[in-house]
Amino acid sequence: MALKFMTADEAASLVKNGDNVGCSGFTHAGCPKVVPGAIAKKAEEEHAKGNPFKINIFTGASTGDKLDGVLTRAKAINFRAPYQTNKDMRNAINNGEIKYCDLHLSTMAQDIRYGFYGKINVAIIEACDITEDGEIVPTCAVGISPTVSRLADIVIVELNRWNPKELRGMHDIPEPKDPTHRESLPIYGVQDRAGTPYIKIDPSKIVVVETNEPNEGNAFAPVDEITTKIGENVANFFVTEMEEGRMPKSFLPIQSGVGNIANAVLAAMGDNPNIPNFNVYTEVIQDAVIELMESGRVKFASGCSLTVSNPCIEHIYKNLDFFKEKILLRPSEYSNNPEIVRRLGIIAINTAIEADIYGNINSTHIMGTKMMNGIGGSGDFTRGAYVSIFVTPSVAKDGKISSFVPLVSHADHSEHSVKIIVSEYGVADLRGKCPVERAREIINKCAHPDYRPLLTEYLENAPIGQTHFDPYNAFAFHQAFMETGDMRNATIKKR
Amino acid sequence: MALKFMTADEAASLVKNGDNVGCSGFTHAGCPKVVPGAIAKKAEEEHAKGNPFKINIFTGASTGDKLDGVLTRAKAINFRAPYQTNKDMRNAINNGEIKYCDLHLSTMAQDIRYGFYGKINVAIIEACDITEDGEIVPTCAVGISPTVSRLADIVIVELNRWNPKELRGMHDIPEPKDPTHRESLPIYGVQDRAGTPYIKIDPSKIVVVETNEPNEGNAFAPVDEITTKIGENVANFFVTEMEEGRMPKSFLPIQSGVGNIANAVLAAMGDNPNIPNFNVYTEVIQDAVIELMESGRVKFASGCSLTVSNPCIEHIYKNLDFFKEKILLRPSEYSNNPEIVRRLGIIAINTAIEADIYGNINSTHIMGTKMMNGIGGSGDFTRGAYVSIFVTPSVAKDGKISSFVPLVSHADHSEHSVKIIVSEYGVADLRGKCPVERAREIINKCAHPDYRPLLTEYLENAPIGQTHFDPYNAFAFHQAFMETGDMRNATIKKR
Numbered sequence: 010m011a012l013k014f015m016t017a018d019e020a021a022s023l024v025k026n027g028d029n030v031g032c033s034g035f036t037h038a039g040c041p042k043v044v045p046g047a048i049a050k051k052a053e054e055e056h057a058k059g060n061p062f063k064i065n066i067f068t069g070a071s072t073g074d075k076l077d078g079v080l081t082r083a084k085a086i087n088f089r090a091p092y093q094t095n096k097d098m099r100n101a102i103n104n105g106e107i108k109y110c111d112l113h114l115s116t117m118a119q120d121i122r123y124g125f126y127g128k129i130n131v132a133i134i135e136a137c138d139i140t141e142d143g144e145i146v147p148t149c150a151v152g153i154s155p156t157v158s159r160l161a162d163i164v165i166v167e168l169n170r171w172n173p174k175e176l177r178g179m180h181d182i183p184e185p186k187d188p189t190h191r192e193s194l195p196i197y198g199v200q201d202r203a204g205t206p207y208i209k210i211d212p213s214k215i216v217v218v219e220t221n222e223p224n225e226g227n228a229f230a231p232v233d234e235i236t237t238k239i240g241e242n243v244a245n246f247f248v249t250e251m252e253e254g255r256m257p258k259s260f261l262p263i264q265s266g267v268g269n270i271a272n273a274v275l276a277a278m279g280d281n282p283n284i285p286n287f288n289v290y291t292e293v294i295q296d297a298v299i300e301l302m303e304s305g306r307v308k309f310a311s312g313c314s315l316t317v318s319n320p321c322i323e324h325i326y327k328n329l330d331f332f333k334e335k336i337l338l339r340p341s342e343y344s345n346n347p348e349i350v351r352r353l354g355i356i357a358i359n360t361a362i363e364a365d366i367y368g369n370i371n372s373t374h375i376m377g378t379k380m381m382n383g384i385g386g387s388g389d390f391t392r393g394a395y396v397s398i399f400v401t402p403s404v405a406k407d408g409k410i411s412s413f414v415p416l417v418s419h420a421d422h423s424e425h426s427v428k429i430i431v432s433e434y435g436v437a438d439l440r441g442k443c444p445v446e447r448a449r450e451i452i453n454k455c456a457h458p459d460y461r462p463l464l465t466e467y468l469e470n471a472p473i474g475q476t477h478f479d480p481y482n483a484f485a486f487h488q489a490f491m492e493t494g495d496m497r498n499a500t501i502k503k504r
Numbered sequence: 505m506a507l508k509f510m511t512a513d514e515a516a517s518l519v520k521n522g523d524n525v526g527c528s529g530f531t532h533a534g535c536p537k538v539v540p541g542a543i544a545k546k547a548e549e550e551h552a553k554g555n556p557f558k559i560n561i562f563t564g565a566s567t568g569d570k571l572d573g574v575l576t577r578a579k580a581i582n583f584r585a586p587y588q589t590n591k592d593m594r595n596a597i598n599n600g601e602i603k604y605c606d607l608h609l610s611t612m613a614q615d616i617r618y619g620f621y622g623k624i625n626v627a628i629i630e631a632c633d634i635t636e637d638g639e640i641v642p643t644c645a646v647g648i649s650p651t652v653s654r655l656a657d658i659v660i661v662e663l664n665r666w667n668p669k670e671l672r673g674m675h676d677i678p679e680p681k682d683p684t685h686r687e688s689l690p691i692y693g694v695q696d697r698a699g700t701p702y703i704k705i706d707p708s709k710i711v712v713v714e715t716n717e718p719n720e721g722n723a724f725a726p727v728d729e730i731t732t733k734i735g736e737n738v739a740n741f742f743v744t745e746m747e748e749g750r751m752p753k754s755f756l757p758i759q760s761g762v763g764n765i766a767n768a769v770l771a772a773m774g775d776n777p778n779i780p781n782f783n784v785y786t787e788v789i790q791d792a793v794i795e796l797m798e799s800g801r802v803k804f805a806s807g808c809s810l811t812v813s814n815p816c817i818e819h820i821y822k823n824l825d826f827f828k829e830k831i832l833l834r835p836s837e838y839s840n841n842p843e844i845v846r847r848l849g850i851i852a853i854n855t856a857i858e859a860d861i862y863g864n865i866n867s868t869h870i871m872g873t874k875m876m877n878g879i880g881g882s883g884d885f886t887r888g889a890y891v892s893i894f895v896t897p898s899v900a901k902d903g904k905i906s907s908f909v910p911l912v913s914h915a916d917h918s919e920h921s922v923k924i925i926v927s928e929y930g931v932a933d934l935r936g937k938c939p940v941e942r943a944r945e946i947i948n949k950c951a952h953p954d955y956r957p958l959l960t961e962y963l964e965n966a967p968i969g970q971t972h973f974d975p976y977n978a979f980a981f982h983q984a985f986m987e988t989g990d991m992r993n994a995t996i997k998k999r
Binding site: 088090102103104105108109110111112113120123124125126187188189191192193195197198253254255257259261262347348351352353354369374375376377378379380384388392393395396417418419420421422423424425426428440441442443445446471472473474475476477478480481483484487488491 | 598607618750756842936986
């Protein structure tokens with residue numbers, strides 16, 4: 010049967026107030042780019058008439074401004090999960106306008122299937138190709154597209170001609186059965202495939218909107234002296250681990266988070282001659298991975314998205330034969346799956362907003378209140394990792410904020426799951442250490458020297474137990490920042 | 505070849521100062537009971553001579569007093585992982601005498617294999633049977649015995665005649681390969697087997713100490729009105745979930761933590777006619793499971809240990825034909841494995857020491873300082889669960905301590921992993937809720953009425969953002985308890 014084509018406005022008219030809408034995309038990569046704008050316009054029209062119009066948005070991770078941004082500014086979003094990075098959306102979340110549920114990314118698709126969020130009414134999926142029998146080939150990301158496409162009553166496909174049809178083959182798209190019928194997820198190496206190269210659904214529920222929209226591929230902040238040093242510390246740690254026999258000399262697959270520190274770590278690994286060529290099993294494949302792929306240092310990269318700058322994606326598109334042999338894009342349920350993470354023995358490297366002296370990590374909240382982005386996949390990878398690493402510069406805001414505090418203002422990863430912390434000053438190895446030993450290790454190896462005496466004073470002054478913890482001083486650093494704008498002014502109250 | 509038999513004192517002489525010693529046992533079940541005492545005696549003799557003598561102890565979980573207790577009292581332990589429940593050991597940990605590393609139980613065996621703790625010198629394994637070619641049949645628990653037996657230079661087997669040889673067949677003992685060679689852990693249903701009914705090692709490194717020692721099987725505190733109500737709330741929640749189509753009507757396997765609340769939950773499930781007969785996939789099989797097995801309500805139970813009272817274990821031993829068809833004991837790496845937990849869709853039910861209004865859980869530390877037991881398997885199950893539940897009475901110490909506080913004094917499970925919280929007052933469903941909605945749900949459904957105004961006052965007064973968090977008041981409850989012995993005296997400082 011012939012596919013139904015329509016305009017973005019016509020497609021937007023299919024979306025109703027209160028709908029649960031599942032979208033493609035994982036970061037800006039692979040997101041729909043015109044229908045959300047048409048929905049935003051419709052929302053504004055309804056609001057002008059005094060009618061309510063808000064929808065609930067489910068995606069793989071964050072999306073681009075053409076989705077989260079435009080819908081936020083139109084006040085068209087009631088609920089959002091599981092991750093976001095858009096400035097306007099962040100503000101709306103933090104002032105209570107949008108209800109945001111911050112989830113481990115690997116769980117989003119299954120929790121939708123389990124019925125925890127109600128029915129998915131509409132899916133909006135960016136594709137580079139579609140067939141009349143309902144084969145949808147995603148663009149630069151997979152996310153939760155297989156699940157929301159299958160479950161939705163209406164599937165709006167943005168057929169984005171900016172992306173070549175020849176991407177077909179770069180994706181592997183399985184969907185697991187649910188308990189009690191789930192089987193092993195059959196990924197035993199980074200290159201393994203478990204599904205089809207496309208999403209296949211009933212074509213009668215598809216409507217197609219043709220577009221030709223470039224990616225929103227902005228580069229991250231460049232690598233600087235601090236991030237370079239962090240990267241070198243991580244790379245040197247790996248070399249020591251191999252020398253000591255605690256890591257296979259053939260090495261293990263790498264997961265690295267998103268941003269410039271992740272790029273610096275990958276660059277340092279690439280530069281270190283004692284680290285063999287390696288594989289990547291991660292959620293977001295960044296520019297640095299592509300560069301290392303071309304130099305031969307990265308052998309293969311499996312991820313949920315190709316989140317690269319526009320010059321980089323254009324380069325990939327011009328050399329698809331080369332890259333299709335080295336890149337595989339999977340649903341977030343597979344890219345981030347703890348079963349696969351643990352089986353493959355992935356080395357997880359994620360960025361902390363702040364860490365406390367015991368190794369608990371804040372990945373989400375600035376000063377305990379303001380949501381930054383979300384936990385993303387950091388929990389999926391950290392918990393199952395062969396060795397879990399968190400990286401952070403020792404200070405922020407010209408030294409006024411210490412990344413190492415007596416107690417994190419929001420705990421996303423507990424001390425039980427965090428093995429290694431790295432700053433530009435060094436590597437804190439928390440394995441086999443009790444809390445007080447961990448505290449001394451983190452203070453002496455990772456904290457900025459300006460803060461070491463204060464942190465030690467907190468530790469020595471606090472009521473003892475397995476953990477030295479003082480409810481009167483635990484947030485002395487945060488209070489000093491709120492009162493004076495500088496954590497160095499913290500005072501530890503004597504007991 | 506013939507096995508070497510020796511006395512406990514002779515076996516203890518094989519253990520050297522500084523040794524890494526891996527022991528069988530998971531709770532008191534399956535622990536060695538005479539050799540640790542002999543080591544303790546040796547330690548005291550060495551200390552009397554002015555010689556150092558301390559060892560590092562690795563087990564599946566906690567152990568009995570005849571291991572952790574005697575060695576602690578002899579000041580013979582330097583380091584301990586991954587869990588403990590012994591009073592003397594707890595005190596020694598909290599006063600800094602023993603270095604205790606509190607770990608997710610599923611990771612202990614693999615982290616030893618990965619070399620994170622150095623070489624295992626000696627293993628001490630309780631067995632009900634042993635053959636000349638090195639087949640060791642454990643008693644009431646498996647824990648990390650397969651790994652430490654294989655890796656140790658010397659394996660001391662306590663052949664405990666109190667346990668019948670006919671236990672052979674109740675255990676399933678695989679050991680996974682390590683990355684990058686790990687395969688699927690082939691457990692697709694609670695009854696599936698992946699290994700042999702015994703641990704098989706090189707017999708030349710075995711020495712046998714014959715014993716006849718009863719278990720340390722004390723009963724837990726009896727179920728009371730509060731715990732009964734918690735159990736009923738959990739059971740009713742399951743019925744609603746099935747009715748609403750969010751849980752399969754065929755039901756899912758249950759994991760339940762250790763103690764009297766877990767017993768109450770299981771009893772209430774057994775009593776509820778709308779819950780079908782069910783399976784258990786857990787770490788610790790308690791008395792309540794055995795009772796429900798006899799009534800036909802529990803169809804099959806897979807666990808790491810049979811942690812039952814002595815009358816119960818004697819009853820099982822007298823009816824082994826019945827129970828061997830319904831019980832399987834596995835290594836902790838399998839009983840608690842997140843891969844299997846997620847695949848089977850396990851319903852995880854664990855006890856919280858305290859929860860905060862956002863759903864973060866403290867499972868380990870009293871008032872943020874004193875280690876209680878450890879995180880145990882609660883993280884292994886919670887993170888991978890189909891639905892994760894934490895249960896707690898709303899108050900402790902006659903109402904002087906609220907289990908629900910503005911901020912947990914130690915965060916073991918973050919809000920991202922916790923779906924449901926249950927007290928005797930009701931069920932807080934945190935799914936699809938943003939932090940402020942979660943806070944209202946927990947305050948109104950679970951907190952004790954005495955504390956609801958104070959918690960609401962904290963919430964309303966705190967600086968806003970995705971999370972309302974006030975570093976000046978976050979520990980107001982804990983401070984009130986420290987100052988007055990009653991959290992009801994907490995005052996929320998106005999901003």
